[in-house]
Amino acid sequence: MRSDLRIVFVEDSPWDAELEERELRKGGLQFDSMRVWTREDCVRALKEFKPDLIISDYSLPQMDGLAVLKMAGEICPNVPFIFVSGTIGEERALESLKRGATNYVAKDQLKGLTTKVRRALKEAEEREEKRCLEEQLREAQKMESIGKLAGGIAHEFNNLLTPIIGYSELVLNEIRNDDPLRQHIEEIKKAGERAASLTRQLLAYSRKQVLQPRVLDLNAVIAELDKMLRRLIGADIELVTRLAPELGRVKIDPSQIGQIVINLAVNSRDAMPQGGKLTIETTNAQLDEAYARKNVAVTPGQYVLLSVSDTGCGMDAQTQSRVFEPFFTTKEIGKGTGLELSMVYGIVKQSGGDIWVYSEIGRGTVFKIYLPRAEGVLSR
Numbered sequence: 504m505r506s507d508l509r510i511v512f513v514e515d516s517p518w519d520a521e522l523e524e525r526e527l528r529k530g531g532l533q534f535d536s537m538r539v540w541t542r543e544d545c546v547r548a549l550k551e552f553k554p555d556l557i558i559s560d561y562s563l564p565q566m567d568g569l570a571v572l573k574m575a576g577e578i579c580p581n582v583p584f585i586f587v588s589g590t591i592g593e594e595r596a597l598e599s600l601k602r603g604a605t606n607y608v609a610k611d612q613l614k615g616l617t618t619k620v621r622r623a624l625k626e627a628e629e630r631e632e633k634r635c636l637e638e639q640l641r642e643a644q645k646m647e648s649i650g651k652l653a654g655g656i657a658h659e660f661n662n663l664l665t666p667i668i669g670y671s672e673l674v675l676n677e678i679r680n681d682d683p684l685r686q687h688i689e690e691i692k693k694a695g696e697r698a699a700s701l702t703r704q705l706l707a708y709s710r711k712q713v714l715q716p717r718v719l720d721l722n723a724v725i726a727e728l729d730k731m732l733r734r735l736i737g738a739d740i741e742l743v744t745r746l747a748p749e750l751g752r753v754k755i756d757p758s759q760i761g762q763i764v765i766n767l768a769v770n771s772r773d774a775m776p777q778g779g780k781l782t783i784e785t786t787n788a789q790l791d792e793a794y795a796r797k798n799v800a801v802t803p804g805q806y807v808l809l810s811v812s813d814t815g816c817g818m819d820a821q822t823q824s825r826v827f828e829p830f831f832t833t834k835e836i837g838k839g840t841g842l843e844l845s846m847v848y849g850i851v852k853q854s855g856g857d858i859w860v861y862s863e864i865g866r867g868t869v870f871k872i873y874l875p876r877a878e879g880v881l882s883r
């Protein structure tokens with residue numbers, strides 16, 4: 504059970520609150536608590552103290568217990584709520600359960616409080632876990648269907664680009680160098696090639712491209728990219744690499760893992776226009792059952808973790824939830840494609856891995872990529 508547990512006691516009698524606290528501590532619970540009894544203080548406590556549990560008297564001088572329950576339902580609907588009261592009686596107790604209270608305890612039977620609190624906390628934790636999994640599942644389904652759509656279009660589109668580029672080349676071979684039409688046709692060919700590179704990114708996202716995975720040492724890949732990365736990010740950004748010794752191997756297409764590192768580094772550079780620090784780290788990681796249970800996309804096992812973090816502008820929760828969608832960009836129109844991260848996502852998923860972003864506005868961003876550890880001989 505969490506040790507940073509916070510409990511709000513809505514109780515006008517300091518002695519009663521004290522007794523309840525003592526009972527819970529005796530039962531082995533550690534927590535911070537706050538006691539309130541007026542309406543204003545109660546609202547503030549629920550909003551600012553952010554309790555994990557509310558224990559409330561049923562009859563209070565300013566309001567009745569059901570009013571507290573209603574308030575809690577509006578401010579923090581998922582926080583368990585237990586009535587402790589001498590006056591509640593069977594009928595009102597049932598009524599309070601119907602209105603959303605988690606449980607109730609009579610004041611002369613405080614012995615049962617710890618058990619009920621533990622159960623309430625455990626159930627709340629399980630509900631939260633379930634909600635989190637459902638959200639991930641919805642997210643995964645969304646990415647899957649956008650992937651199908653994007654992949655389908657990209658495929659058809661690519662078929663159209665082949666004759667556009669091909670015929671442009673044929674004409675360019677036929678006409679004279681000083682032909683006034685030459686420049687126009689070169690523009691057509693250039694536009695076709697640019698479009699082809701966009702569709703390649705889309706195909707990467709939708710996992711429709713053919714990969715050539717090989718067993719690799721990620722540290723070697725990163726070391727090789729070092730010079731290029733430094734040039735890419737410029738002198739104002741410090742590059743720090745921390746590569747774990749005895750790093751496990753991974754099986755992935757070598758050009759694609761390079762692409763991933765470069766895409767993430769370029770995004771970090773864009774997020775640090777005034778300079779900052781870009782850190783690339785590798786380490787072995789074991790994802791256990793508990794982790795896998797909380798993350799639908801992960802199978803437990805041995806992984807290699809590649810993390811790329813920056814001290815840039817960071818992003819809010821809404822942006823974070825959309826970064827891997829194709830065409831999602833916060834850049835001005837015409838500036839960004841919004842395809843780089845969706846491509847990274849596609850490659851990681853196709854390689855049996857998982858990607859994960861954590862960011863705080865004004866502080867920076869971390870991308871963590873877990874790739875399954877591979878056995879086998881290095882093929883580079």
Ligand SMILES: Nc1ncnc2c1ncn2[C@@H]1O[C@H](COP(=O)(O)OP(=O)(O)OP(=O)(O)O)[C@@H](O)[C@H]1O
Nearest residue numbers: 770771774817832833834839840841842843844868
């Ligand atoms: N390291 C980062 N820090 C802050 N925001 C980021 C970071 N990486 C990505 N983002 C956000 O995710 C969005 C999508 O990134 P993505 O690389 O897919 O496209 P883009 O960078 O906008 O365009 P392009 O890559 O084509 O230049 C960005 O517009 C930005 O809002």
Ligand SMILES: [Mg+2]
Nearest residue numbers: 769770843844
């Ligand atoms: Mg980008």
